[in-house]
Amino acid sequence: MTQKMEWDSAQGVWLNNRASVSVENEIFPSPLYLFGYGSLCFKPGDLLGSFTRYIATVNGCTRLFAQRSCDHRGTASFPGLVVTLVQSSSIKEWLVTQEISCTGVVWVIPPDKATSVIEELDFRERGGYNRQYIDVQFQENTPYHKAGEIGKALVYTGMITNPNFYLPKSKLEAINIISAATGKSGENCEYLFKLLMFNQYNNLCDEYVQELAFGVWHRLGPWRARLFPFIFSNRKLLSREVSTSVEVSENQEGVSSDIKCTKNVNLNAFTANTNMENEMTMYGWGSNEFFQLTDRIEHGTTSIINNYISNYIPLIFLI
Secondary structure, eight states, rough: OOOOOOEEEETETTTTSSSSSSTTOOOOOSSSSEEEHHHHOOOTTTGGGGSSSEEEEETTTTEEEEEESSSSSSSSSSSSSEEEEEEEGGGGGGGOOOOOEEEEEEEEEEEGHHHHHHHHHHHHHHTTOEEEEEEEEEESOSSSTTTTTTEEEEEEOOTTTTBBOOSSSHHHHHHHHHHHHHEEEEEEEHHHHHHHHHHOOOOOOOEHHHHHHHHHHHHHHHHHHTTTTOOSSOGGGSSSTTTSOOOOOTTTTTTTTEEEEOOOOOGGGGGGOOOHHHHHHTTOOOOOOTOOOOOGGGGGGHOOOOHHHHHHHHHHHHH
16 A cells, blocks of 8 residues: 655654554455554554454565664664564565565454554554555464465555664664663563564464574563563573574474474674674663663763662662
8 A cells, every 4th residue: 555654753653643644435355354463463452452363474574673663662762673574575685595474463353343443553553654455374264264275464564665664784783772672662672572472372483583582681681681581481592692593493492392483584694793792882871761771872871870779779679
């Protein structure tokens, strides 16, 4: 769906606070399938979450943390990093295999609720996303399709031409951003961890998501990481170095044998630099209103110490 959209560069969202010009008089197919591959998998909202969902796969596309988030998991001054759906032709140099796919969910939206759902999602996905229809392969029987069949679904994607598209130069750059960013919808790392947990709960395995999650968990350090104690099904993997690629296969101890692992993207191909110590300093030691690390070093260590004293020390007496 190609529509003329204007951009609010100060806020990092579409100017009209919508992912489309309007849904007035728009006709949606019946049934309307909506494909979710990021937060719609684990945080659909009250209205969408009241409907039935099914596991489905999009072939020829992969899920990447390549969309800046200025309105949900970050701010305009310090954007977070969330997923978008990217076609294989756009990222050929990073692909491990040409047979790429992304597995998520399709929500079945009743005809009388379609406009209300899309109105709500157009506002939610205002940070550079647009909607379009794509082919999905159903992994489960739905009231209208059998498992294995192909159907059309509406999806919100941040195309590579949208202003918020940003593919990190390295795995560790992505890890540093996700570890630090926070926005109105919560911590960026929570978004990543909940996506990982969705995959685990549904016996799905996206190694790209797993590698980032293990790296972020380490990057948080023991104090913050303790807030996410049940993230990983195989805790032995946590002892591995972040600078090495975390490989998860069906044969590893502690990993369910019915988990289907896919590895679409070679994160190490983004850059030859995998030195954690060098990249940890990329944001300096300042902090902003969300206590994020920033590149404004003039804030100095005083701010970070004051933030630590006022926000963390009182918690010691509550434990």
